[in-house]
Amino acid sequence: MASLPPVIASPTVPPPQGGFGRRPLWRRVLANHALSVGGGLLLLIMLLALFAPWLAPHDPYVQDLAYRNAPPIWFDKGTWLHPLGTDQLGRDYLSRLLYGARISLIIGASVALISGIIGTTMGLLAGYFGGRTDMVVSFLVTTRLAMPVILVALATVAIVGGSLGVVILVLGLLKWDRFAVVMRGATQQVRTQEYVAAAQAAGASTLRIVMTEVLPNVIPHLIVIATLEAASAILLEAALSFLGLGVQPPLPSWGLMISEAKAYMFFSFWLIAIPGTALAVLIFAINLAGDGLHHFLTPEERA
Numbered sequence: 001m002a003s004l005p006p007v008i009a010s011p012t013v014p015p016p017q018g019g020f021g022r023r024p025l026w027r028r029v030l031a032n033h034a035l036s037v038g039g040g041l042l043l044l045i046m047l048l049a050l051f052a053p054w055l056a057p058h059d060p061y062v063q064d065l066a067y068r069n070a071p072p073i074w075f076d077k078g079t080w081l082h083p084l085g086t087d088q089l090g091r092d093y094l095s096r097l098l099y100g101a102r103i104s105l106i107i108g109a110s111v112a113l114i115s116g117i118i119g120t121t122m123g124l125l126a127g128y129f130g131g132r133t134d135m136v137v138s139f140l141v142t143t144r145l146a147m148p149v150i151l152v153a154l155a156t157v158a159i160v161g162g163s164l165g166v167v168i169l170v171l172g173l174l175k176w177d178r179f180a181v182v183m184r185g186a187t188q189q190v191r192t193q194e195y196v197a198a199a200q201a202a203g204a205s206t207l208r209i210v211m212t213e214v215l216p217n218v219i220p221h222l223i224v225i226a227t228l229e230a231a232s233a234i235l236l237e238a239a240l241s242f243l244g245l246g247v248q249p250p251l252p253s254w255g256l257m258i259s260e261a262k263a264y265m266f267f268s269f270w271l272i273a274i275p276g277t278a279l280a281v282l283i284f285a286i287n288l289a290g291d292g293l294h295h296f297l298t299p300e301e302r303a
Contacts, residue, residue, distance in 0.1 A: 183218060
């Protein structure tokens, strides 16, 4: 009688380990403290700006000279009618602070969008084609870096005139250099990958390769640079408004609020401290969120 072949036990497959890459997205975000804290602050500011018409206790443009320079609620003469006090024209400071967040966020997002489109296009072209295209883009980047942004913006706004649209357009046309440099380097790395060579061998067009193979793999770099440029644009707008060449009255820009309060800084210091603190918190939140995104979108974190 023939003996049966020995039974070979199948190797035991260990259960999948709950590694970092398998954790849910929300747990990965919470584990990244910079992204969770910075993103939370930024989300809170965005919600306050979005719901400003419902949260603001007064019209930010209405003047009441009977309540000029009223102190915030934590001072003895403060009143809940104006929780953060009023400015030199009797306008409610809390209302202007909430509406001012809208202006700062609009400027940051718009400038990042305009400069991102210009810089990303130039960086993709220089990094993918190289040669003379790379030389032309590198020359344009070098020329742009030779011009100080704040001085060119001051001169342009002084000639054209200050307004919200002008500030956004001028800063958007001046802040594209970092996008171009980073996108150029990232594209040069991606174009040497095997999947790009496979797409070229398959006969895909250059536009298709750039849009479907190259661009999706450099988007993490693009997002991080966009956050940094948005914060820089907000600071530049505040500087221009402080000098009287940015957003014009009666718009409640935080930089303009600081500028209008500089004559009262020794008597009503909160007029400078409140918008200055709000501006610092917003820049801190954007930079912290950008730093968290940088670590969150690295290949090790996305593996």
